[in-house]
Amino acid sequence: MKALAVIGLKKTFRFLCGEAIRFVFCVTILPPIRVALLRLLGAKVGKNVVIHRFEFINYYRGSFANISIGDECFIGNGVLFDLADTIVLERQVTISERVVLMTHLNVGYMDHPLQASFPSTHKGVHIRRGCFIGVNATILQGVDIGSLTLVAAGAVVTKSLPGNVVCAGVPAKVIRA
Numbered sequence: 001m002k003a004l005a006v007i008g009l010k011k012t013f014r015f016l017c018g019e020a021i022r023f024v025f026c027v028t029i030l031p032p033i034r035v036a037l038l039r040l041l042g043a044k045v046g047k048n049v050v051i052h053r054f055e056f057i058n059y060y061r062g063s064f065a066n067i068s069i070g071d072e073c074f075i076g077n078g079v080l081f082d083l084a085d086t087i088v089l090e091r092q093v094t095i096s097e098r099v100v101l102m103t104h105l106n107v108g109y110m111d112h113p114l115q116a117s118f119p120s121t122h123k124g125v126h127i128r129r130g131c132f133i134g135v136n137a138t139i140l141q142g143v144d145i146g147s148l149t150l151v152a153a154g155a156v157v158t159k160s161l162p163g164n165v166v167c168a169g170v171p172a173k174v175i176r177a
Contacts, residue, residue, distance in 0.1 A: 006109060011060040018059025026053070038064055046071035046091065053077050058084040058104065061122075066103075069093075070129070085141065086124035093131050096153070100138040101125050128163065137172075 004012055021041065028034050034051045042065035045051075049069055055078065056064075062083035069075070070091035078098040081087055085103035089095065104122035107114040123142035127133065131145050134153035145151065146163025155172040166176040 002109065007060065014060035018056070021059065022056065038067065038069075041065075043067040043069065045069045046073065048072045049075075051075040052079075052097075054079045054081060056081040056083055058082055061104070066124075076135075082141075085122040086126075088124065088126045090127065090129040090131075090147075092129060093127050093133070095127075095133045096135040096137070098136045099133050102139065103141050105141060 007015070024037065025034060028037065031050045031052060035045050035049055038045050038051065042063055044067070046069060048071055052075060054075055057080065062085065064083065066083050066086045067081060068086070068088045070089055070093065072092045073089050074094045076095060076097035076099070079095050080100045082101060082103040087101050087103060103125055104120070105118065106120040107118050121141065125139050125141065126144040127139070128145060128147040130148040131151070133139065133151045134155065136154045137151050138156045139145070140156070140158050143157050144160040145157065146161055148164045149161050150166045151157060151172065152166065152168035154170070155168050156170045157167065157172045161167055161174065164177070165174045167174050
């Protein structure tokens with residue numbers, strides 16, 4: 001199988017461990033237990049954090065140590081964490097349901113025809129104090145969202161945003177400063 005040959009045995013083992021961890025998170029029904037599990041797996045999680053059922057990808061490329069969640073944050077159901085690089089949520093950040101936090105771009109195998117134009121990259125995501133990220137928004141790699149910014153539902157944030165603004169759209173644009 002091509003995927004096994006490309007990523008190797010060590011990353012394949014990490015992938016399988018990630019799948020086992022995913023199962024544990026799926027059957028964990030209480031947010032405080034999810035918080036405790038994340039801490040046990042190396043994530044930094046602050047006080048008074050609520051984490052509902054979430055998904056993660058790229059455990060084999062990174063780890064839960066790539067996640068830092070500040071005090072009094074809320075993570076809604078179905079949020080997707082890409083563990084390929086760091087995700088930092090400062091204090092009092094709300095991540096609504098089904099938000100996608102992407103930290104990498106990879107169009108496929110090294111021989112994929114788009115690799116020449118779009119090589120694999122990864123950069124962290126940083127969401128600063130007091131932000132609100134609306135339902136189904138997507139935050140792409142390398143984005144830094146300033147404090148007290150509201151990202152509207154369904155927005156696709158491709159570039160960093162200043163603080164104290166409202167943004168919406170695809171791609172997201174500041175609609176109120």
